[in-house]
Amino acid sequence: MIGAIIGDMAGCRFENHPHQPGLDPLDFPLFAERASFTDDTVLSFAVCEALMESSGDPERMQEACCRRFKEFARKYPRAGYGRRFREWTFSSDAMPFASFGNGSAMRVSPVGWSFETLEETECMARASALPSHSHPEGIKGACSVAAAIFLARKGKRPEEIRDHIQRAYGYDMERRLSDIGNTGFDSTCQGSVPQAIICASRRQAPKKPSGPPYSCAAMRTRRAPLPDP
Numbered sequence: 001m002i003g004a005i006i007g008d009m010a011g012c013r014f015e016n017h018p019h020q021p022g023l024d025p026l027d028f029p030l031f032a033e034r035a036s037f038t039d040d041t042v043l044s045f046a047v048c049e050a051l052m053e054s055s056g057d058p059e060r061m062q063e064a065c066c067r068r069f070k071e072f073a074r075k076y077p078r079a080g081y082g083r084r085f086r087e088w089t090f091s092s093d094a095m096p097f098a099s100f101g102n103g104s105a106m107r108v109s110p111v112g113w114s115f116e117t118l119e120e121t122e123c124m125a126r127a128s129a130l131p132s133h134s135h136p137e138g139i140k141g142a143c144s145v146a147a148a149i150f151l152a153r154k155g156k157r158p159e160e161i162r163d164h165i166q167r168a169y170g171y172d173m174e175r176r177l178s179d180i181g182n183t184g185f186d187s188t189c190q191g192s193v194p195q196a197i198i199c200a201s202r203r204q205a206p207k208k209p210s211g212p213p214y215s216c217a218a219m220r221t222r223r224a225p226l227p228d229p
């Protein structure tokens with residue numbers, strides 16, 4: 001969860017921004033001015049709540065996610081949701097809509113930490129996607145991120161994780177960081193999830209520190225403003 005929140009805060013300033021000339025995608029300050037949590041964080045908490053009340057049952061998980069997404073999004077209505085998700089949130093409609101935006105993947109990390117088998121992990125990731133991202137690409141995005149987290153947690157090597165993701169989901173995982181870095185903004189699952197997994201699994205130690213060191217204690221003193229009044 002902490003990793004998901006840090007990623008959300010570090011990435012929020014790039015959302016909706018096209019190619020940024022001169023930006024080194026491997027070396028930039030994580031916490032820039034106005035870095036704040038967004039819908040990624042809010043809905044990760046919603047998934048976590050749904051997991052805790054569904055006891056590993058995928059049908060209960062789908063129902064709990066539907067309810068918790070609406071509850072959390074109504075509590076934090078200006079956290080940066082996509083237009084269709086926002087409309088769905090404020091409707092009484094419980095029917096799924098077939099988004100393939102990367103929202104299903106950005107909120108799924110708690111699932112990757114909750115089960116002891118890959119099958120359960122992928123099954124529950126699918127259940128978390130269905131209320132709003134029932135398009136096959138939306139489901140695939142959620143399942144692949146949860147599976148990558150599960151495999152990393154179980155000590156699999158980066159190349160084993162990429163192999164599984166390529167075989168199970170068909171994403172091209174052969175690309176290098178230099179092939180995908182700083183190519184612009186794409187909010188679809190298929191246009192961002194494989195890139196994210198490649199970045200995480202091909203990471204290297206930074207050549208030099210990029211900006212001031214951040215500790216948990218320092219983060220506690222750098223509270224970002226809440227997105228809602």
Ligand SMILES: [Mg+2]
Pocket residue numbers: 015038039040079080
């Ligand atoms: Mg966001």
